[in-house]
Amino acid sequence: MSDEKPSLKERLLFTTPTDDRSRMRAVANNLILHLHPTKVPQPALRFAYTWGLGGISTVLALLLIITGVLLMFRYDASVERAYTSIQYLETQVLFGSLIRGIHHWSANLLVITVFLHMIRVFLTGGFKKGRATNWLIGIVLLLLVVAFNFTGYLLPWDQLAYWAITVGTSLLGYIPVIGTAISNFLLAGPEVGQGALRNFYAIHVAVLPAILILLMSYHFWKVRKDGGISQPEEDGGEDGKRSRVERLTTIPHLVQIELAATAVLLLVVVAWAIFVPAPLEELANPSHPPNPAKAAWYFLGLQELLLHMHPLAAMLLPGIVLGALVAIPYLDKEDGNIGFYFRSKVGLETAVVGAILALILVPALVIIDEQWLDLTALFPTWPTLISNGLIPLLLSLGGLALLYVTFWSAFKATPSEASVGLFSFLVVSLIVLTIIGIYFRGANMALIWPF
Ligand code: HEM
Structure with a gap:
């Protein structure tokens, strides 16, 4: 028999599960250790460093994908039926209003959390020391999140949606040379109508999610590849040797912070969606601008x-x-x-x-x-x-x-x-x-x- 001690990873993965519960724990730990390294430097765990903003943005993105898929079962992307399908969802479908509310508020919150995450990364110099690529990917992610919100805005086909998109896309026309072409391509014509609704829907539920999932995966992989999140350089210790910061195991130290933050976030978003339903104004009226x-x-x-x-x-x-x-x-x-x-x-x-x-x-x-x-x-x-x-x-x-x-x-x-x-x-x-x-x-x- 070998008297070699099992590694930390092997211990966390519980290689010899004895019952269903420990097998499930092994699967969960395995998943976590695919996303995180086994150990993280203690300073990187300080909540007041990242404010959990990258993680919160991730949970919101997942929540948006789940609620978005549920909404697709009832939503109808046609000018005649889009508005009534939302009305139906709000009044006749069990938890329809809640699901729509969670989707709506998570989307708005995501714009804010991603923006704050960018501010945090800038202020702590998180783009330095080989992190330039991830900073650039981040900027594309920020633009993607805005594009998600913009294309989703039109879908309820109410007055708010119609006119916000009309005003928003008219801004595109001011981009020299290519502006009008981009606007015409997006709207499938010179103004917001059935073609625009169909295009915005396709971009919102297929094109953008595919790019988002790819880029987010790359973003996370790159954080690991860059040696974890940024932190102050370790001090030069005695005898010119660098003093090493303490490293703690991801399970449970990092995971318990992530789970607590996720629980609070879910509670806030669900309560918000219950008490403040997503807005729905009157049916879009192209001849009557607000x-x-x-x-x-x-x-x-x-x-x-x-x-x-x-x-x-x-x-x-x-x-x-x-x-x-x-x-x-x-x-x-x-x-x-x-x-x-x-x-x-x-x-x-x-x-x-x-x-x-x-x-x-x-x-x-x-x-x-x-x-x-x-x-x-x-x-x-x-x-x-x-x-x-x-x-x-x-x-x-x-x-x-x-x-x-x-x-x-x-x-x-x-x-x-x-x-x-x-x-x-x-x-x-x-x-x-x-x-x-x-x-x-x-x-x-x-x-x-x-x-
Ligand atoms: C959907 C949008 C985004 C998601 C889900 C996301 C997620 C994350 C996560 C989970 C981390 C690990 C550390 C942390 O929580 O702060 C991280 C780090 C990082 N993010 Fe993002 N991020 C997004 C957008 C952005 C944006 C807009 C930027 C900047 C323009 C950015 C740049 C970075 C950089 C450079 C790091 C490494 C930071 C460091 O080492 O301190 N990310 N991101």
Whole structure:
């Protein structure tokens, strides 16, 4: 008989199950150890590091797939029957309203949790040390989640759905050269109708889920391949040797945190769906637009920009910011600060200043532009593409560059710390613009007080 001790993995997998329960436990442990390594560094387990946001996004995505498949049994993607099929589901099908509510709120929550996950990864430098590919995959996942929400928005075929998609797809038309072609392809014609409903449904239930499942699997595999999630570099110990951080077994240490977070999340989403049913307005009426006609909430920041700039500039500005996000792993190569929120004390200062500036400047600029400033009237002979497009775009980019240089010179920030300040300014600006779009825009998109 061999007196070799079984490895940790063998012990966790319970290689000689004695009854059904231990066999089930072996199967579950096996599954878990396919997703996770057997041991994880203790700092990576701190909830206040990741806030469980990647895991929460994963559970929400799974919940969306399950409830989405259930909804497909009753939903009918035809202009004549889509709305009534939802009404039927809401009133006649057992748990129909609950399933739809869970799907609706999970989808909205997923936009928020994925966005917060991206913020967490940026702030802790989670894109550094070989993690650039996973950062890029993440950006595609964020865009996918938005695309999921956008295509799903149309399906109930109520007033909200019809007009939000009409407004949303009209933004596509402003993309130079290819914009109209993309819009016509998506809508299967120049406007929202049966072709659009059929295309959006196919994209929502087949194309996007296939890409999402592939990319999510790759994302998880890559986290493992990159050596687990980011964490501070281990200190140089005595005699020049690196002191090693403690490693804890995944089962039960990591798994119990994941199970607790999942239980709380499920409880919140189900309670939410019970108490606040998913909205359903009147049947879509293409000849009667609501006033104001707003895009879906996560596009309202963009819609707000459109009220202040030529559409091409309003599309270019977020495009340039997205480009900068893609480039950040190649621009910020200071690896020493990985695993620390805000990089350092100076990084924290630039982030606070960036956030406060955005809180003051963005509403101020919105009010000034709404009440007093009229660039087209100021330069009446210039084409609006220049007076109301190029000028505000260059001013915005110049302002961002000035902010970066100020962090660098006044705070003695390194490029990495200055980028944290700029990132914080941009994130808070987007949130402020979105809040203005949701609550402070009334009839004809005029500024209003919501209370
Ligand atoms: C459906 C969307 C997404 C899901 C389900 C997801 C899931 C996860 C999970 C479970 C982790 C492990 C650590 C953690 O929980 O924080 C992780 C890490 C990571 N994610 Fe995501 N993610 C998504 C979107 C994104 C986005 C939008 C980005 C960035 C643009 C991103 C970039 C990363 C990176 C770079 C890591 C490694 C972070 C580190 O090492 O600290 N992910 N993701």
